[in-house]
Amino acid sequence: VTKSGLLCTCLPQAPAYHLILEGILILWIIRLLFSKTYKLHETYKLTEKEKEDLIEEWQPEPLVPAISREHPSLNYVVVTGPPSHKIVIDGKECINFASFNFLGLLDNKRVKQKALASLMKYGVGTCGPRGFYGTFDVHLELESRLAKFMKTEEAIIYSYGFATIASAIPAYSKRGDIIFVDEAACFSIQKGLQASRSFIKYFKHNDMEDLERLLKEQEVEDQKNPRKARVTRKFIVVEGLYINTADICPLPELHILSIFLFVMNLSFICGIKPSYHSCSMQIDDIDLISANMENAVASIGGFCCGRSFVIDHQRLSGQGYCFSASLPPMLAAAAIEALNIMEEDPDIFTVLREKCKQVYMALQGTPGLKLVGVPFAPALHLQLEKSSGCRNSDLQLLHNIVHYVSHVCSRSPRGKDISSAPHKDGSSLSYTSASQKITTLWGEKKYIFCLLFKKDSLHVN
Template structure:
């Protein structure tokens, strides 16, 4: 019977089966009879040889070698509050450098509320929100922010940078897709990196380029509808871009959201407390229903003159961050005195909405004044509170351009006008912006201040950019 079965298999089996089986049998025979590999005898070092080798060994540097006096470590030291007037390196200056847009940093009402909170709660919290770090003043601030922004709920973070950097990876994971503007700020970029999602960049404020990417993704989804059903897609933009000082085309973005079924995350650190009749940001500026935006984030370190940040939106969206927002779950909560200061700043914003119109007019005035400076190009829109002055003609070297602009900043500083260079981590930035001087406008600046700054910037540009 066995002989018949073998003969039957041999006759009926395909030829390639027989060849494959023959090769496997030969390989097994070779393995069985091949010689085992033997390690060569190792040479044992003497104690003296070991000591010599250890002495000769040089470890690789932990970080790149820098010069003894690197320019980025030469800090300008501030003494006193960085408000309308600022003292830098012992010299009193008009402040065109701090993001104190509404002039609330040194406001007496805000300081008194912070001081009363300091006496009541102490300096800090020494614990995250989930571990005895939630104070009644935190809950009050979240409630007030949600009410101010006309959303269901808000969540606060103790560090502005960590707000959007924590929010993005809380929702978008590996396998999801994020469409991002090339001019997105560094905190957004770190959030993208932490999410491990597929990132697709579109040209700055170019809705045609964004729609091209969305159409391409739609075609990909049609090829694999099963995967498309579980893949989340997001658009991440800034309301008012810190690196370009221009506003996002939000109405067109909302149209694309519904057309291609994606979610919108809106970062409003530069537009919150600045744009809109009541300072609610770019949604109010364009008259967009805030419910059309899936998540809004902003820091409280600019218009509110406090520390930290917040996200707001629908309750089920915000509550998810309380369990998965890394900056919320693992950082000590916001010091109560800073939360109290932010609440009082909101009170002032609600009591006097005219301050937003005043700020807008000041921005337009400074924008007009800064045009036509020889050798410098003004970047931004008329109602942006933080504008950029870039070189009209680059030297071809980023370091040289930075040095030229630094010389202009130093020239103005010596004469009592505080400006600042826009700083970037060039090796970390996906699309590093050109070097620039940042000029920040606040409601406290007078016509005399603006003319003084303009005069010295023009003098410096004429002397240095020949």
């Protein structure tokens, strides 16, 4: 059989519409190969008069707009030296009340020496994530020490404190899951909620009745579709110390309602003894604890701790763990030495609590101001007792108070640095007001809190 005969026998067997379709496709491909992807438009030539009119209408503007000399960015103070519990502002030594260095370890000599020794041994960075040649022996030692300090089975460290809880939440909660979260949650928790793409249900701040209402409503929804309820995971996310409100989470009441996976963020009280020790809760009652090492531990990074099977899941699912360079060894060594100091001298926690109570009592009853917080917490909020109704006016009044205190302190040999802390715009405005954050420090034998007010000069009502 010849080739032409074989071709003739095969062609009639193909349907006619099939041959027509193939022919159209071949013609379409040929057209795409030889046709232009865009049409050239004819250029419009301007006349000389039109060009002159455009030139006359053009008004040049400066690359940088004019800024008033009263702009806050142009009126700044010069801080000399490290940001420890004592700072030098414009050549004058002040006690820093705006620091999260609760235990005074930021400028501790032992911590610095360990960090320098680790720097000489390992170098600056690891140049890779933990899963890709970025794991050093100090990382494993730090995880072991943190798990022991927190009395948990296992711990995992992240190279950035903000990314810790923001990576931990989406590692477990996915699209379709449900998260019950306090409306006063910090910004890092909010970003973790967004990354999880889960269904978020906010309950009123520290309002366990409102949380119970949401749980009962969810139970009714689950009964309508039991099959969906079995595959939908549910989480409760809270903070140990709410930095937006300066109060603590009611753990005993929450423990009774906590029938779902329980995630707790201790970023702002890490190293100041876990708050669950103050009630009847067991560590296993909290499924995941997240904390920040950039405050009391005086290092960089964060960690999560809990049961081994919970923590191991993050080693393959935590975005900040898998895709970010691991914690520099010198920072891990500094954190280990900070833990050594805490374990060798546990009295520093008692001293800190006493200082917190002293400052809390000293600020009570200040005319025109309201103190928000708990006596044993190292962070407090000073708020205006009566708001003017305008946020900008309230902030301006707080700035006037700060400037007045700075002026009074400038006459004395010692000063106090008090800076305003206006919260960012957004959903947080619904539960916080313009305030001053005053943080107490360990390491000073005596505090003379220099808040002196004159109603006539400050117009505090």
